[in-house]
Amino acid sequence: MKIVDTIIGGVLVAFFFILITLLVNKANLQSENGLFNQYKKSYSVKSYLVTFVSGNTIKSWNVDHGDVNLIANNWYYFTDVNSKYIRVPAEKTIVEEIN
Numbered sequence: 001m002k003i004v005d006t007i008i009g010g011v012l013v014a015f016f017f018i019l020i021t022l023l024v025n026k027a028n029l030q031s032e033n034g035l036f037n038q039y040k041k042s043y044s045v046k047s048y049l050v051t052f053v054s055g056n057t058i059k060s061w062n063v064d065h066g067d068v069n070l071i072a073n074n075w076y077y078f079t080d081v082n083s084k085y086i087r088v089p090a091e092k093t094i095v096e097e098i099n
Contacts, residue, residue, distance in 0.1 A: 045065055045066060045067055046065065046097055047062070047065060047097070047098050048063040048078075048096060049063075049098050050063060050076065050078060050086070050094070051093065051094045053092055053093075053094070054092045061080040063078050063079070063081070064081045066079055068095055073090060074090055075087050075090060076089075076090055
């Protein structure tokens with residue numbers, strides 16, 4: 001009887017440990033997702049002209065029916081019309097909606 005009580009006690013401890021671990025992991029994941037979404041701004045699916053200006057360098061890209069995402073107010077991420085993935089610093093970039 002003592003062995004059965006020990007086994008049942010061990011199973012209950014393991015069950016509660018697993019349950020607490022799952023709840024903590026879920027809370028951490030929700031917290032991380034909330035922080036990421038807090039710092040993310042997306043321009044809706046439209047056409048844009050994205051222009052990067054730094055000194056004498058001026059580069060422009062067309063985004064045709066795509067997304068332009070601003071992450072943590074630092075970087076714009078987007079895919080141009082040639083399906084090239086682009087990342088540019090936000091402080092030197094202009095995003096204009098085009099028709």
